[in-house]
Amino acid sequence: MNKIKRQLKDILRPAKYTVNSAIGYLYDYIRLIRHAGWVSVETPSKRDYKSSKIYHRLEKSLSFPNRRKNSGKDAVDDLNYFLEKHKTSKEYPTFHERIANNVLQQFLTQNAPEYSEPNKEATLDIATELKPSELGGVYNIDSLSMINGTLEDPEGFFNTRYSVRDFSSRKVSVETVLRAIKMALKTPSVCNRQAWHAYIIDDANTIKEALSHQNGNKGFGQKIPFLLILSSDLHAFDMPEERYQHWIDGGMFSMSVVLALHSLGLSSCCLNWSKSPLSDIAFRKKFKIKKSHTILMMLAVGYAAENLKVCQSQRKSLESYYTTLKK
Numbered sequence: 342m343n344k345i346k347r348q349l350k351d352i353l354r355p356a357k358y359t360v361n362s363a364i365g366y367l368y369d370y371i372r373l374i375r376h377a378g379w380v381s382v383e384t385p386s387k388r389d390y391k392s393s394k395i396y397h398r399l400e401k402s403l404s405f406p407n408r409r410k411n412s413g414k415d416a417v418d419d420l421n422y423f424l425e426k427h428k429t430s431k432e433y434p435t436f437h438e439r440i441a442n443n444v445l446q447q448f449l450t451q452n453a454p455e456y457s458e459p460n461k462e463a464t465l466d467i468a469t470e471l472k473p474s475e476l477g478g479v480y481n482i483d484s485l486s487m488i489n490g491t492l493e494d495p496e497g498f499f500n501t502r503y504s505v506r507d508f509s510s511r512k513v514s515v516e517t518v519l520r521a522i523k524m525a526l527k528t529p530s531v532c533n534r535q536a537w538h539a540y541i542i543d544d545a546n547t548i549k550e551a552l553s554h555q556n557g558n559k560g561f562g563q564k565i566p567f568l569l570i571l572s573s574d575l576h577a578f579d580m581p582e583e584r585y586q587h588w589i590d591g592g593m594f595s596m597s598v599v600l601a602l603h604s605l606g607l608s609s610c611c612l613n614w615s616k617s618p619l620s621d622i623a624f625r626k627k628f629k630i631k632k633s634h635t636i637l638m639m640l641a642v643g644y645a646a647e648n649l650k651v652c653q654s655q656r657k658s659l660e661s662y663y664t665t666l667k668k
């Protein structure tokens with residue numbers, strides 16, 4: 342490209358990118374107002390997220406060492422209203438609605454019998470059928486038990502993770518990846534909404550097709566043995582203030598998946614999904630991604646080749662990454 346052409350491009354780029362950003366925001370906005378939790382609130386998956394959002398306030402209240410007198414009162418009212426409103430809805434109770442009933446019952450019987458007595462019985466039937474994994478509420482734990490999670494060589498764990506672009510031919514088992522995803526489910530999320538979803542692709546042709554829509558795998562895509570598409574569900578977010586939350590929670594989940602894979606000896610490389618609306622739509626036409634799921638990134642997964650080169654991807658000095666704030 343000659344110099345004048347480059348200079349002309351440099352001049353026009355800001356205007357072009359300004360317009361394209363506006364189109365991108367519009368696309369995100371349309372997706373948000375179509376799929377957010379405040380639209381068609383009866384939908385089972387939206388109710389599931391919403392009930393978790395509300396009952397988690399009670400779990401928090403139950404976990405405080407010194408609860409204020411009225412702590413949890415508003416959440417009890419909100420939860421009673423919510424459960425009452427939806428108890429004849431389709432697929433009621435969902436997973437989190439069942440837990441919501443139980444947490445409410447625990448809260449009312451153990452902590453605040455004076456709140457909302459009339460609805461207490463309505464919660465009992467469901468709560469008695471719950472499995473231990475559906476109980477909800479709080480655990481009593483010993484802080485020493487958390488020390489079991491301490492790594493012997495934390496720096497070693499983090500510093501041996503690289504974005505790998507040279508994979509061996511060793512087969513990646515779905516079970517191992519699922520184990521990593523299961524560990525990643527422990528990622529914190531806003532009000533415990535866990536709005537993430539991973540799409541798994543483990544056959545070569547489908548990987549090839551998916552990667553043809555992604556622009557950061559040139560030169561190594563053909564060696565990627567296993568691919569994840571990580572996404573986040575807009576159904577979980579029911580307030581305009583939460584408009585970026587699905588990116589944040591989904592990003593945190595994605596990082597957990599990367600680290601969980603690393604802990605199991607699997608390498609990975611995040612593959613950006615920085616896409617124009619048209620490219621995102623084109624991909625959705627080919628692959629069955631749920632409409633409310635926002636694609637966050639692809640993740641190449643595999644065992645690293647025996648001898649390989651990795652990018653240094655140098656970091657600046659620690660001091661340049663933090664600032665101590667004082668009044």
Ligand SMILES: Cc1cc2nc3c(=O)[nH]c(=O)nc-3n(C[C@H](O)[C@H](O)[C@H](O)COP(=O)(O)O)c2cc1C
Pocket residue numbers: 502503504505506556557558610611612613614638651652653654
């Ligand atoms: C969201 C995200 C998207 C990325 N997209 C790509 C990509 O498309 N292609 C690629 O080769 N690397 C991609 N990377 C990897 C980065 O280049 C890499 O993480 C960075 O250089 C730091 O290197 P390290 O992961 O080895 O520490 C991506 C990383 C992230 C977090």
